[in-house]
Amino acid sequence: MASTTTRFYTYIAAVFxxxxxxxxxxxxxxxxxxQPAATGAxxxxxRPLKIAFLYLFLANPYFVIMQQGVHxxxxxxxxxxxxxxxxxxxxxxxxxxxxxxxxxxxxxGVDFILLFPAHESVQDTLLKAKQAGIKIITxxxxxxxxxxxxxxxxxxxTEGGMIAAQLLVDALQKSGKPTPWKVVLIRGDPxxxxxxxxxxxxxxxxxxxxxxxxxxxxxxxxAQGTRRDTxxxxxxxxxxxxxxxxxxxxxxxxxxLGAYQALTSAGLQPGKDVILVGYDATDDAVKLIKEGKVxxxxxxxxxxxxxxAVYAAFYMFxxxxxxxxxxxxxxxxxxxxxxxxxxxxxxxxxxVPKPLPP
Amino acid sequence: xxxxxxxSKANAERRFLIIIPQELRAPLxxxxxxxxxxxxxxxxFLTPYNQKILIVQTAPLAMLALGETIVLLMGSIDLSxxxxxxxxxxxxxxxxxxxxxxxxxxxLMGILAGAMSGFLIGLxxxxxxxxxxxxxxxxxxxxxxxxxxxxxxVTVSGLTIYSDVFLKEYVSIPIMIYMxxxxxxxxxxxxxxxxxxxxxxxIGGNEEAVxxxxxxxxxxxxxxxxxxxxxxxxxxxxxxxxxxVAYAWTGWGAELDAIASCVxxxxxxxxxxxxxxxxxxxxxxxxxITNIMILLGIDPYYQWVVKAIIxxxxxxxxxxxxxxxxx
Numbered sequence: 001m002a003s004t005t006t007r008f009y010t011y012i013a014a015v016f017x018x019x020x021x022x023x024x025x026x027x028x029x030x031x032x033x034x035q036p037a038a039t040g041a042x043x044x045x046x047r048p049l050k051i052a053f054l055y056l057f058l059a060n061p062y063f064v065i066m067q068q069g070v071h072x073x074x075x076x077x078x079x080x081x082x083x084x085x086x087x088x089x090x091x092x093x094x095x096x097x098x099x100x101x102x103x104x105x106x107x108x109g110v111d112f113i114l115l116f117p118a119h120e121s122v123q124d125t126l127l128k129a130k131q132a133g134i135k136i137i138t139x140x141x142x143x144x145x146x147x148x149x150x151x152x153x154x155x156x157x158t159e160g161g162m163i164a165a166q167l168l169v170d171a172l173q174k175s176g177k178p179t180p181w182k183v184v185l186i187r188g189d190p191x192x193x194x195x196x197x198x199x200x201x202x203x204x205x206x207x208x209x210x211x212x213x214x215x216x217x218x219x220x221x222x223a224q225g226t227r228r229d230t231x232x233x234x235x236x237x238x239x240x241x242x243x244x245x246x247x248x249x250x251x252x253x254x255x256x257l258g259a260y261q262a263l264t265s266a267g268l269q270p271g272k273d274v275i276l277v278g279y280d281a282t283d284d285a286v287k288l289i290k291e292g293k294v295x296x297x298x299x300x301x302x303x304x305x306x307x308x309a310v311y312a313a314f315y316m317f318x319x320x321x322x323x324x325x326x327x328x329x330x331x332x333x334x335x336x337x338x339x340x341x342x343x344x345x346x347x348x349x350x351x352v353p354k355p356l357p358p
Numbered sequence: 359x360x361x362x363x364x365x366s367k368a369n370a371e372r373r374f375l376i377i378i379p380q381e382l383r384a385p386l387x388x389x390x391x392x393x394x395x396x397x398x399x400x401x402x403f404l405t406p407y408n409q410k411i412l413i414v415q416t417a418p419l420a421m422l423a424l425g426e427t428i429v430l431l432m433g434s435i436d437l438s439x440x441x442x443x444x445x446x447x448x449x450x451x452x453x454x455x456x457x458x459x460x461x462x463x464x465x466l467m468g469i470l471a472g473a474m475s476g477f478l479i480g481l482x483x484x485x486x487x488x489x490x491x492x493x494x495x496x497x498x499x500x501x502x503x504x505x506x507x508x509x510x511x512v513t514v515s516g517l518t519i520y521s522d523v524f525l526k527e528y529v530s531i532p533i534m535i536y537m538x539x540x541x542x543x544x545x546x547x548x549x550x551x552x553x554x555x556x557x558x559x560x561i562g563g564n565e566e567a568v569x570x571x572x573x574x575x576x577x578x579x580x581x582x583x584x585x586x587x588x589x590x591x592x593x594x595x596x597x598x599x600x601x602x603v604a605y606a607w608t609g610w611g612a613e614l615d616a617i618a619s620c621v622x623x624x625x626x627x628x629x630x631x632x633x634x635x636x637x638x639x640x641x642x643x644x645x646x647i648t649n650i651m652i653l654l655g656i657d658p659y660y661q662w663v664v665k666a667i668i669x670x671x672x673x674x675x676x677x678x679x680x681x682x683x684x685x
Contacts, residue, residue: 059506059606061513190659222658227607232600233415237652240408241400261601265525266407284515284603 048083049317051310052105054098054115056141058090061282062302063116065351066140069306070114072353077314084314095119106132112313116140120193123148135316139309140302141194146328150316153308153331155300157194160279161201163337167296168249168277169205175275177246180216184238186250186259188226195226195251198279202249218245223255231258239266247275253285253297260288270294281338281346289343296339301350304333308356315356331357382633385624388675389639392646392668400653408649410530416638416645417538418443418596422612423619423637424545425476425589428582430620431549433562433629434490436583438479438497439590440612445501446472446594451514451604461519469591475501476587480580498613505606513605517598524599534596538638541589546634548585558582562629618669619644624676643672 053070055063067088074086087110091098095118102125105113113129114137115122123143126136136149143149172181185202188195209215219238223231231250239245239262248263250256256278263270270276271293278285281299288294308331315321325331338346378386396403422439429436450468453459459467475497482493525532549555557578560568569575598604621627622643623636647668651661 059509064510064512187658219652219655220658221652222661225607225610227610228601228603228605229597229608233648234652236411236415237408237649240405240411240649241402241653241655257603258601284513 046081046083046318048085049112049314050085050087050110051112051114051313052087052089052110053306053309054089054091054101054113056091056116056118057093062280062300066116066302066306069303069308069353070310072303073307073310073314076353077310082314082318084310091116091118093118095121098122099125102126102129105129106134110134111317112137114139114309114313117143119191120144135313137309137312139305140300141192142330151312151323151325151329151331153305153312154333155194155305155335156332157197158201158204160298160300160335161198162205163201163335164198164277164279164296164298165202165205165249167298167337167339168247168275169209171275171277171295172247175246179214181214181246182216182218182244184218184235184245184248184259185220186223186231186234186248186255187220188251188255189222189224198251218242223251223258226252226255228254228258228261231255232261233258235259235262236266239263239268243268245274247277250276250278253278253280253282256294256297257284257288260294281336281350286338286343289338289340292340296337299336299338299346299350301333301335303351304354307353308333311356379633381624381631382635382639384676385622385633385636385639388622388672389643391675392643392672396646396650400650402653403650406530408653410532412642412645412649413535414525414532414600415649416642417534418593418600419612419615419619419645420538420638420641421541421589421593421596422616423623423641424541424634425586425593426616426620427545427623427625427632427634427637428549428558428586428589429490430617430625430627431558431562431629431632432579432582433565434483434579434583435617435627436479436490436494436586437613438475438494438501439586439593439616440609441498441501441505442472442475442587442590442609443594443597443612444505444606444608444610445475446591447598447604447608448505448508448514448594448606450595451517451598452508454519455514455516461523465595468595469588472591472594473584473588476590477580477584479587480583483583484576484579502610509606513603515603517602517604520595520599521602524596534599537592537596541592542635542638549634554578554581559630562626562631564630615641615644622669622672622676 055067057063058067074084077084087105089101091101098115098118099122102113102122106129112135116139117123120143123145126143126148130136130148137151137153138149140154142152142154168183187199190196206215210217221234221238223234231254235248235258243266248259250259256276260270260276263274268274276294278294278297281297285294285297289297312323316323323329334349336342336346336349402408422443426436426439446468449471450464453464453467454461479490479493479497482488482496483490486493524534528536549558557568557573561575561578565575594608597608619640620632620637621640623632623638623640625632625636647665651664656664
């Protein structure tokens with residue numbers, strides 16, 4: 001009899017323990033509980049919208065901001081009673097990982113895949129997903145085959161690059177430095193389309209000036225992974241070659257901050273001796289812009305990209321919306337050149353929820 | 359035990375007879391060759407500024423390579439240096455900025471976090487009987503995951519004190535470099551002049567024989583891995599001093615550079631052969647290659663190819679000669 005009682009308590013304890021473990025796992029999002037389908041006004045259940053969002057790399061603040069936009073949109077819609085199941089995945093800048101993630105999403109069965117393509121090679125898998133009836137929205141970066149996706153939401157990086165280069169030229173003109181201006185370009189790894197487009201934009205503005213002899217490019221180097229530490233090393237090495245530099249144009253703000261670090265430790269005064277222009281307008285860079293040490297940067301709108309992507313999926317799913325935008329269905333998101341003048345206000349343009357453009 | 363001690367004494371005598379140890383000659387030749395060629399082809403190479411940045415760029419990699427050396431000498435391999443370095447720099451940064459611990463204490467915590475990671479790998483390898491390749495791969499992935507969970511991709515800034523302390527210059531050389539030299543000397547002492555060091559070499563030579571002779575191999579291995587982790591932790595502190603921020607990307611991919619530095623410095627991947635000063639030369643050479651290509655203004659696309667060719671030439675110099683003396 002005693003043994004039965006003991007067994008009973010063991011049983012209770014085991015159940016309790018399992019419950020506890022599951023209870024602990026839920027807040028850490030190791031297990032997700034799908035929300036029960038909400039009931040519409042007419043008593044019919046709304047079919048849940050299953051969205052998967054594949055970020056390129058969540059260790060990059062840029063995608064963290066994008067994620068905030070996604071969460072904002074999802075929470076707004078959930079508050080209105082729309083049952084959205086959101087699966088979020090981190091592709092870790094790894095095309096083969098992203099391909100296997102898409103493949104598992106096909107077998108899992110989702111309605112929408114929203115993604116930053118890690119590489120153009122994922123487009124064949126996207127076509128497979130489309131055959132399986134999944135709608136695809138590319139966010140921030142596009143695939144070459146426009147049939148592989150239904151909609152693209154992102155910045156016009158060529159235009160962004162042009163604005164950044166124009167900022168640099170403006171600053172050089174204001175500074176009154178003698179021509180030819182000696183400019184260092186620090187770019188990212190080749191083959192990443194956004195970076196290539198930015199560079200194309202740079203040269204659209206700079207090439208005429210180079211031809212006129214107003215600008216000489218001292219050197220153009222690659223900061224691997226567009227990271228702060230690689231850019232620091234690259235800039236240090238460039239400075240070992242020559243310190244006669246008027247301006248540095250970098251492909252993103254992480255590289256900018258690395259270059260900034262190298263310039264200061266070499267005894268040059270950024271903002272005075274050397275004019276710096278970056279791209280992305282991260283918090284660290286904006287701080288330096290306010291201090292007058294960096295001339296400018298370019299704000300993209302990852303927040304709005306994420307936000308719009310979810311809303312686009314929502315309209316397409318429930319209202320059978322067929323987006324029809326120019327340039328192969330491309331919704332361009334705002335880009336703003338950031339300088340000391342608008343360093344406090346630019347976020348109102350790029351980091352607040354906005355309705356989708358018509 | 360007595361036989362090993364006896365060999366140590368004999369080794370010591372031989373070492374004093376020849377000023378440059380045999381295992382260090384090939385890397386030194388490669389190093390000198392590379393240095394002279396660089397000085398000849400670029401007028402900017404020998405400038406004080408360039409030499410200073412070269413050695414400062416080398417320092418964190420050299421610490422990683424030194425740690426890796428201990429592991430490689432034991433005949434194991436360690437894939438975790440990059441992640442451990444990032445983890446240590448992050449722990450120190452978080453302790454300083456968010457937990458409000460003092461500077462010294464937070465730096466110590468960072469280094470201890472590195473040592474702790476090494477200790478864990480040691481435990482996995484010895485007690486768990488997991489091959490070091492897998493155990494350290496797990497650490498590589500796991501710690502990077504912890505870093506991402508901890509930072510959520512956000513950069514920890516407000517660490518200018520690091521560069522104030524570690525990049526402060528005495529006789530126009532930053533403290534970081536004195537630290538690096540200190541650790542190289544320390545490691546040389548440990549590995550070449552103590553019985554513990556000899557046991558590390560012996561384990562790399564023939565682990566089974568050392569076990570049979572009654573030495574606690576597991577303990578030595580755990581200490582070895584912990585020391586390696588400790589050195590990676592120092593590297594993490596150094597990289598923070600250079601960047602003045604701690605961020606999730608720190609040390610991404612650095613493990614291969616560390617292993618390459620060791621190999622270029624004449625450390626055998628099979629274990630048991632190599633000189634502790636070698637990795638320092640290896641790390642310097644690896645840094646020099648990147649530097650000289652930018653000084654010469656080589657097209658970025660060609661830099662990869664050129665780097666490959668130089669690497670093969672150096673490895674050919676250091677390894678082909680060394681093989682005569684390897685087991």
